[in-house]
Amino acid sequence: MNFPKADTFPISVMRERSMGPNPLKLCEELLGLASIPAGSVVLDLGSGAGLTSALMARECGFVVYAADLWSDPSNNMRFFEECGLTNRQVVPLKADATALPFARGFFDAVVSVDSYNYFGRDPEYLGEHLLPLVKRGGELLFAIPGMVRDCHDDPPACLLASWTPEQLEFIHDIGWWRANIAQTEGAEILDMCEMACTREAWADWVACDNEYAVGDRVAVEAGAVDHLSTIAVRLRRR
């Protein structure tokens, strides 16, 4: 696949700052499902080390709030400056997705790459904590790591090569996510589909040399990606 926006980042930077399957490619494919205009105020939820925030601010012209629980906002800010971005274009902050410090209706859109499954598995989450922060008519785009088919009762050995059954509880198939999200009044499902770049996003991730990528490599080399998907979700706040 072609990724003109993701490709503006050196591979060394992608490898240094990724926390899972190539977030730049996932983000670019996800954004292609919608048409969020330049100048939109966008929440990057679970932004990690800031790759997707930098892509959206620099390559799409959004004003991005890069909100993440585990990452250091000061480190992310230095990265944004190295990308040529200012604090008018991207705002790094430490925040818990279940206690976001924003006014209702503040955001034009929300994007979340490889993070929603940490907090969004609670079917109450979307309606209670996230949707109210988006303007009516605003869109929410998630790229969620998933399974081709839920197999929690009898996970294949290749998945168990890197992940425990407890870790696998964080990933589900598209039907599970549809049932989860459909419960939220006020969220119109515009699209849910499996993303085309999953396989190459995983290949890019396991070529990284951090300990998490090296750990995941065992499963990928055993064939895990045949069972994995990435679920794109496009919602509109009614």
Ligand SMILES: C[S@@+](CC[C@H](N)C(=O)[O-])C[C@H]1O[C@@H](n2cnc3c(N)ncnc32)[C@H](O)[C@@H]1O
């Ligand atoms: C697998 S990493 C993905 C990070 C980044 N989006 C990327 O693709 O590289 C998952 C991210 O979810 C974030 N996260 C987990 N629980 C969270 C919560 N309750 N609130 C905010 N962020 C959370 C973590 O801080 C972590 O950066």
